[in-house]
Amino acid sequence: MTYQVNEKGFYGKFGGAYIPEMLYPNIESLRNQYLEIIAKPEFQRDFNALLSDYVGRPTPLYFSKNMSAQYNCKLYLKREDLNHTGAHKINNTIGQILLARYLGKEKIIAETGAGQHGVATATVCALMNMDCIVYMGKVDTERQQANVARMRMLGAKVVAVTSGSQTLKDATNEAMRHWINHPEDTHYIIGSVVGPHPYPDMVARFQSVISKEIKSQLLKKEGRENPDAVIACVGGGSNAAGGFYHFLENQSVRLIAAEAAGLGVSTGKSAATTALGKDGILHGSRTLLMQTDDGQVIEPYSISAGLDYPGIGAMHAHLFDSRRADFYAITDEEAMESGLALSATEGIIPAIETAHALSVLDKVNFKPQDIVVIILSGRGDKDLETYSQYLNDKEAKR
Amino acid sequence: MRIQKTFEKGNVLTIYFTAGYPKLEDTMPILIALQEAGTDIVEIGMPFSDPIADGETIQESSKIALENGMHIEKLFTQLKNMRPQIHIPVFLMGYLNPVMQFGIENFLAQAQACGVDGLILPDLPLDIYEQDFRELFEKYNMANVFLISPLTSEQRIKKADSLSSGFLYVLSDSATTGKTSDQSFSKKQVEYFERVRALNLKNPLQIGFGISQRKDFEAALQYAEGAIIGSAFIRHIAKSQNLSVDIQTFVQKIKQTVLS
Ligand SMILES: Cc1ncc(COP(=O)(O)O)c(C=O)c1O
Numbered sequence: 001m002t003y004q005v006n007e008k009g010f011y012g013k014f015g016g017a018y019i020p021e022m023l024y025p026n027i028e029s030l031r032n033q034y035l036e037i038i039a040k041p042e043f044q045r046d047f048n049a050l051l052s053d054y055v056g057r058p059t060p061l062y063f064s065k066n067m068s069a070q071y072n073c074k075l076y077l078k079r080e081d082l083n084h085t086g087a088h089k090i091n092n093t094i095g096q097i098l099l100a101r102y103l104g105k106e107k108i109i110a111e112t113g114a115g116q117h118g119v120a121t122a123t124v125c126a127l128m129n130m131d132c133i134v135y136m137g138k139v140d141t142e143r144q145q146a147n148v149a150r151m152r153m154l155g156a157k158v159v160a161v162t163s164g165s166q167t168l169k170d171a172t173n174e175a176m177r178h179w180i181n182h183p184e185d186t187h188y189i190i191g192s193v194v195g196p197h198p199y200p201d202m203v204a205r206f207q208s209v210i211s212k213e214i215k216s217q218l219l220k221k222e223g224r225e226n227p228d229a230v231i232a233c234v235g236g237g238s239n240a241a242g243g244f245y246h247f248l249e250n251q252s253v254r255l256i257a258a259e260a261a262g263l264g265v266s267t268g269k270s271a272a273t274t275a276l277g278k279d280g281i282l283h284g285s286r287t288l289l290m291q292t293d294d295g296q297v298i299e300p301y302s303i304s305a306g307l308d309y310p311g312i313g314a315m316h317a318h319l320f321d322s323r324r325a326d327f328y329a330i331t332d333e334e335a336m337e338s339g340l341a342l343s344a345t346e347g348i349i350p351a352i353e354t355a356h357a358l359s360v361l362d363k364v365n366f367k368p369q370d371i372v373v374i375i376l377s378g379r380g381d382k383d384l385e386t387y388s389q390y391l392n393d394k395e396a397k398r
Numbered sequence: 399m400r401i402q403k404t405f406e407k408g409n410v411l412t413i414y415f416t417a418g419y420p421k422l423e424d425t426m427p428i429l430i431a432l433q434e435a436g437t438d439i440v441e442i443g444m445p446f447s448d449p450i451a452d453g454e455t456i457q458e459s460s461k462i463a464l465e466n467g468m469h470i471e472k473l474f475t476q477l478k479n480m481r482p483q484i485h486i487p488v489f490l491m492g493y494l495n496p497v498m499q500f501g502i503e504n505f506l507a508q509a510q511a512c513g514v515d516g517l518i519l520p521d522l523p524l525d526i527y528e529q530d531f532r533e534l535f536e537k538y539n540m541a542n543v544f545l546i547s548p549l550t551s552e553q554r555i556k557k558a559d560s561l562s563s564g565f566l567y568v569l570s571d572s573a574t575t576g577k578t579s580d581q582s583f584s585k586k587q588v589e590y591f592e593r594v595r596a597l598n599l600k601n602p603l604q605i606g607f608g609i610s611q612r613k614d615f616e617a618a619l620q621y622a623e624g625a626i627i628g629s630a631f632i633r634h635i636a637k638s639q640n641l642s643v644d645i646q647t648f649v650q651k652i653k654q655t656v657l658s
Contacts, residue, residue, distance in 0.1 A: 018494055020451040020520040021558075022572045025549040163457060169448065176450045183549060183572045281495040281521065282448060294469040295499030296447040 003248040003315070003324055009197025010286075012321060015314035017196035019284040022180040026188075027284075029103065031198045037102045038095070038205065050094045051209065054127070055084045057091075059210075061217035061373070066345045073366035076227070077376045078214055080239060081350065087378030088207060088239040089120035093189055095206035097124040100187035107131040107186045111175040113140055113168035113235065114306035114353060115147025116378055117191030122156035132156040135174040137167035140305045146382050165299035167308045168235070172283055192236025193313030196284030200241075200313050207242025214373055215246055222371055229254040229366065232375035233357040234273075234327075235306045237313035239377040244325070254326070256364065257316060258356040260302035261329035271300035272329035273312045274320045282310065288317040303332035303386065304352040306378075330359040336390045338362070339380060351378035352386060400487045401515055401541060401564045404438050405602040410624025411615065411653060412439040412604055413631050414491065416459040417476070418468025419445075420636060425476045428635070431642040433486050435649035441518065441626065442477075444470060444492030451520055453576030455629035459636075470500045474508045481513035489543065489564070491518040502531060506538035516541030516564045524554075524561055532561070547572045548590045552597065559599040566601040568594060568622060570608045576629030578610045582617035591621035615652050627652065 009015050009031070017027055037043055051057040059079045068075040080088040093110075100108060108125050110132070112118030118134040125132035134151055138160040141148050151158050164170035172194075179188045193200040193207075215225040230247060232240035234257040247253035262270040270276060273288050280289030282297060290298040290310040302308040312320075319325035330338075339355030342348050350358065354377045366372055380387065404410060413432055417425045425442065432440050445460035445468055452460070473490075480488070490509060497505050497519065509517070517540055522531070524544065535542050541564030546555050549572055559566050570587055571577065583591070594603065605618040606626030618625035631648060638644040 016523065016526070018521045018523060018526075021545040021550060022451065022547050022569065022574075024554075025547070025551075164447070173448050173450050177453070177574045180451060181573050181577075278499075281493075281498060283450070284521070289495070291495070291499065293499065294471075295496030296464060296469075297495075 003319060005197065005201040005315070011314045011318035014285070014287050014317040014321070015197055015200060016286050017284055018281045018286060019196045020180070022183065023176070023196070023284070026179065026183055027196050033103065034099065034198050034202050037099055043098060043102070046098055047095055051091065055090050055094065056082060057209065058213045058217070059083060061214060061221065063221065064346055067342070070345070071361050071366065072368050073370040073372050076371065076373045077348070078210060078243065078373055080210065080375060080377050081348070081354070081379035085116070085120050085123050086381060087116040087120065087351065088210065088242060089117040089191060090123065091209055091242065092191065092203050092206040092238060093117070093120040093124045096187070096189045097128050097130070100189070101128065103187060105185060105187035107182070108189055109133045109135070109175050109178050109186055110189045110191060111135045111168065111171040112191060113137070113171065113308055114304065114351065115140065115144040115151065115382060116306060116351070118156070118158070119147050119150045119154070121189050121191070122151040122154035125156060126154045133178065134158050135161050135171040135178070137161050137165070137171045139166040140168065140171070143386065144305055144382055167300070167305065169297065169300070169310055176283065192238040193241045193315055194236040194283055194285060194311060200285065200315055203238050204241040204245060204315060207238050208245035210239070210242035210375065211244065211246040214243070218371070226250055226253050227373045228370040229256055229372045230375065231256040231258065231357050231360045231372065233258045233307060233353050233377060234312055234316055235309050235353060237316040239375050241313060241315055243373070243375040248324070255319065255324060256360055257325050257327045258330050258360050259312070259327055260304060260307035260356055261331045262301040262303070264331055265329050269301040271302040271308050271310065273310065274327040275329050277311070285311070285314050287311050287314045288320065304335065304356065306351070306353040307356060328360050328363050330356040334359040334362070336387070339387065348376070349380035350376060351380050352383045354378050400485070404487055405565070405623050407438070408623060409619055410438040410604065411649070412441060412624055412626040413437045413649070414441040414443055414626060414628035415631060415635070416443040416445055416456065416463050417473045418463035418466045419459040419632070420462065420638070422466040422468060423476070424641065425473065426480065427641055428645065429480065429484060429488070431645040432649065433484055434642070435646045436653055437486065437649055438624065439487045439489065441489045441491045442473070444473060444490055444496060446493040446496055449493060451574055453574040453629060455576045455632050459632050470496055470505070474512055477512040477514065487515040488513070489516045489518055490514055494519050494521045503534055506534055506540050509540060510538040514540070516543055518543045518567060520545055524557055528561060543567050545569055546594070548587065555594060555597060556599070559601055562601050564601070565604045565624070566599060567626070568603050568605045570605050573607055575607055577608045578630070579608065582614045588621070595621055612652050612654065
């Protein structure tokens with residue numbers, strides 16, 4: 001069995017390109033060209049140069065001494081939070097903006113939840129002098145104000161989306177509508193391994209630098225390339241896809257994904273897609289989807305804007321379905337506590353999305369000799385208000 | 399047969415509306431009023447929570463229809479006895495996910511039992527239809543309509559035509575539904591219509607998206623056998639106090655000069 005995409009754009013039964021005809025020409029031209037463009041030596045040269053000199057890669061693989069002692073295993077943190085703009089998202093936007101230029105596109109659109117992908121897109125657009133519009137749910141513009149301000153400074157137009165639950169799903173709908181109406185001059189930089197083929201595979205390839213670096217870094221530090229486990233949070237699943245990528249076919253590496261349980265899987269206020277979802281189609285992809293019996297998409301909920309999505313990338317739906325990866329549902333409270341704990345024990349303030357991955361340590365027992373890599377997908381600067389609010393509430397309760 | 403006969407008459411006016419809007423039980427009254435007013439074909443929209451190909455009007459009507467409690471099983475209950483009272487062709491249009499959850503074969507069987515003539519599922523890919531769905535559609539004698547846009551290649555237009563039955567849905571523009579403009583069609587659009595026309599496809603052509611008034615309808619009939627109006631109709635009935643009168647007025651206004 002392979003866990004990579006097949007030539008028709010499917011991971012097992014998931015994936016594909018279920019799109020209205022208006023999107024077809026753009027998707028078709030991407031599909032026909034993305035592999036060829038990415039393989040070009042000039043593309044690789046530009047991509048790698050920007051990743052090293054602009055983004056600051058490779059990111060450190062940090063041995064977390066304090067937490068290793070606490071959890072009695074060898075814990076490494078892959079520091080994607082140290083990337084320029086503060087998260088893994090920029091690995092993908094650098095790749096896609098270069099690709100957009102090969103495709104002859106002049107304008108860029110993007111959706112964003114936490115605002116990290118929006119910021120990463122606005123950043124590369126500033127760098128390449130391209131027009132940028134970012135669609136963001138109105139609820140998210142309110143809970144991630146710092147990122148809205150950053151996008152504006154970077155010259156992007158931020159459109160607050162007021163349909164549906166006013167979060168990531170609705171921002172994605174609106175970006176797709178924009179693309180339908182502006183097919184010729186515009187490229188849509190999707191921010192995760194979601195959407196129609198070839199997006200999931202393309203985004204996974206750009207993010208795969210994460211596991212590529214882990215391999216060579218581990219070899220130096222531990223004398224072996226493969227860890228025993230990799231843990232990542234999953235919204236759409238791009239940091240997880242990048243962290244898993246080079247270990248997918250190696251069954252000795254345990255893959256663990258953390259999804260957002262919100263207030264709890266059975267509270268009706270959750271975004272735990274594998275726990276609550278069924279086979280369905282959203283945003284051009286067949287995947288696991290939170291939906292009613294009538295096939296209407298259920299509005300998800302999570303404290304973290306970046307995980308507040310009713311589906312997951314098709315690759316992850318397949319990893320779940322084939323039991324290659326284990327999925328854990330982490331509540332808001334568990335994530336917040338893990339975020340505070342990492343700050344206090346290691347001096348690293350993680351994004352709330354990322355904090356979900358850390359909570360897995362409280363649910364899985366590792367052996368002392370196990371090497372466990374956690375993808376530290378982003379930093380918590382954007383979440384300071386939510387963290388302070390949480391601390392205030394906690395103190396008030398005492 | 400019903401579809402074929404309709405296109406033999408020519409100047410086909412097709413009207414789209416969302417099932418369960420403005421009120422849950424308005425589906426049949428609207429269908430009856432449309433037929434009485436002289437509409438040639440009706441497309442009944444099955445509402446979906448995330449209609450990415452739709453503009454604000456149909457997003458809103460879908461949202462209200464869902465809030466009213468519309469779903470596919472309910473729709474089939476409403477349409478169960480539409481024949482023979484309704485004698486014009488009826489198509490169901492919607493996004494794939496609700497249909498998939500209902501179960502495609504079950505859906506086709508029930509649609510056929512109601513006397514539905516065909517389906518339009520804009521996010522159903524051509525190759526998936528060909529591989530997995532085509533036989534079932536034929537088994538239940540259900541027409542299937544694909545869409546083409548100004549950016550669709552000639553080869554793909556031919557493929558969409560060969561896999562379609564009933565008619566071919568010619569999008570006037572690459573756009574979401576509900577866009578209007580002062581000028582019916584630009585030079586570029588006309589060139590595209592003529593290009594499609596010249597391919598001598600097997601299906602009759604219907605132009606849709608952005609058709610909102612009489613002059614758009616007339617302009618479309620120069621290049622196609624019919625045209626489809628959706629958002630403009632939904633806007634017209636949004637606040638209607640008397641559906642049958644308002645629908646009569648709307649349809650007659652569109653059809654008037656064409657008939658003279
Ligand atoms: C820091 C961080 N981690 C994770 C995510 C979730 O995205 P993905 O699952 O695609 O990695 C986001 C999304 O905004 C994010 O900002």
